Amino acid sequence: MIVNMEKKFDTIWINGAFTTCEPDHPFIQNGAMAVTNGKIAWIGNMVDLQSTPELLSHHVKDLQGRCVTPGLIDCHTHLIYGGNRAHEFELRLQGASYEEIARANGGIQSTVNATRSLSEEMLFEQSANRLQSLMQSGVTTIEIKSGYGLDWPNELKMLRVAKRLEETFSIKIFKTFLAAHTFPSEYKNNQEKYVDLICEEMIPIVAESSLADAVDVFCEKIAFNITQTERIFKTAKKYGLAIKCHAEQLSNTGSAALAAKYQALSADHLEYASLESIKTMAESYTVAVLLPGAFYYLREKKLPPIELLRQYHVPIAIASDSNPGTSPILSLTLILNMACTLFGLTPIEALHGVTRNAAKALGIEKTHGTLSVGKNADFAVWNVNNPIELIYYIGNNPLYCTSRSQNIVE
């Protein structure tokens, strides 16, 4: 009599080269990974499988030696926007600075105007194209910020588009409320009133309606000052929202230390961060999100303090900062290359920057960012044998497929 042994797994992926991004067992050269109910149920060497893959699992997929990494996490983007800023790119090539363009009503305000003028449908369509490009570079989780509406109807429109993108593409989208991106032209001469609007009206609704997971502030001399930033952080905390900060991209404002003081998930950019800021970030486990795309586009000279971040064990994440003005980049593998060539990260540091540390920057490290038992089965399969090849090539797309656990009922 043939006994029909119950199969343990939904799907098992065999004959793969796994880069787990776990510190204890980072690579499994000839490995297998089993998935059940959208979670990783087993991962290890092929020789350690208890039975044949066919007896263990309903479905068997042969990776034929391909490399598998955790699904890439792009933890800082401004992907939803109207129009583009190609003209500004041209001006900057002629020598105009970021600040000069911002002061001349270019910059963020021009994207605000373009975003406000688009219908929700058009905004969705334009953003969906960009999202699909990033997903084709292995992204399975993405953070998207609002911040090109700067009034309630248009900020809400952006957050609704983010939700619809999440549902349409079955991808996890971490939504960040960034009304404090810049002062809209109607509040240029009454900045405190705009901070009132953010703190007294917008953040309470965002929190109560679960429209976003975090609140972000662009703290800079051309944007929100340190006092205004602190008021917004306090309000976000009061309403139970996580905090992120555009900190010290163009000058040393002390905002990275302030963000860390409020237990921010991350402080992002950091080119001008001081030793004091980095020490405070280390104490509060605030992740440093570095954005080499903006550094490249703005042709910045000042590098973020990579050595200090290493020395104080501040986790380093890397993101595309995909946005129309300073980083119109839609490939996270290209960003990995920039992190190594421009910032001097090692390829493995860069890879951890878009996996385990990017998960920390979104507060989802318990479920995302590494390949280990119990984590979501979010992973990318690549037509390469070694993960360094992902970073080494520019201009090809080595992605074979991705698996996303989003929408699987737990």
Ligand SMILES: [Zn+2]
């Ligand atoms: Zn940004």
